[in-house]
Amino acid sequence: MPVTVLLVDDEPLVRAGLRAVLEAQPDIEVVGEAADGAAVIPLVRRLRPDVVAMDVRMPLLDGIEATRAVLRTVEEPPKILVVTTFENDEYVYEALRAGADGFLLKRARPAEIVHAVRLVAEGESLLFPASVRQLAARYRDDGGNRAARAAMERARLTDREAEVLRLMARGLSNAEIAERMIVGTETVKSHVSGVLAKLGARDRTQAVIAAYESGFVAPG
Numbered sequence: 001m002p003v004t005v006l007l008v009d010d011e012p013l014v015r016a017g018l019r020a021v022l023e024a025q026p027d028i029e030v031v032g033e034a035a036d037g038a039a040v041i042p043l044v045r046r047l048r049p050d051v052v053a054m055d056v057r058m059p060l061l062d063g064i065e066a067t068r069a070v071l072r073t074v075e076e077p078p079k080i081l082v083v084t085t086f087e088n089d090e091y092v093y094e095a096l097r098a099g100a101d102g103f104l105l106k107r108a109r110p111a112e113i114v115h116a117v118r119l120v121a122e123g124e125s126l127l128f129p130a131s132v133r134q135l136a137a138r139y140r141d142d143g144g145n146r147a148a149r150a151a152m153e154r155a156r157l158t159d160r161e162a163e164v165l166r167l168m169a170r171g172l173s174n175a176e177i178a179e180r181m182i183v184g185t186e187t188v189k190s191h192v193s194g195v196l197a198k199l200g201a202r203d204r205t206q207a208v209i210a211a212y213e214s215g216f217v218a219p220g
Contacts, residue, residue: 002029003121006049008066009083010035010058014106018053018083021110028117037066044070049078050121053104056084056091064095071099071202079120093135101205102126125173126204133169133219136212145213152214155198162216164191169208169217 038061056063082095082103104116167177178185201207211217
């Protein structure tokens, strides 16, 4: 089955470019488009895309609020890939904190766009971890991180889970973590599930953000 994608951007040329790149792939299908985040929820419910590629800045409802709305109201929500002009945009980080699974730069090469969609759809790797680290570094010292540190302490990760989280934060996939730890991929999946459950995280991105904001993993 192809990976199905919904494109959400207020610039028609951006949507047209993304559609052309993605539909050139035999395993990806663009099932719909929208010009604003306000249209996302009804389209997601009707089209059931695997991935929503969504601009972070839109006139009526931006990508941050649209992400929150989708995750709050849609059963079995799609993966959300934020599309942005600048990788150090604070809007991007807020979208990731809100539950987006990764982000894609509008200037990315076609191969990078395709890779990003496939990676987010699979959900077994972290998208653009270096940029996530840079963004997390700007937030790690704010007052809200006391709550993140307390949550990390309450999680009581095992040594293996802690090691898996550190490797996740470096952007390693399940297969790469398994090779590094000399265990099977099913064992890694089990540890990843344990980390997400203990941290109350929706996915790898949320777990890694928690790791950086709590100081469990140092940016850089």
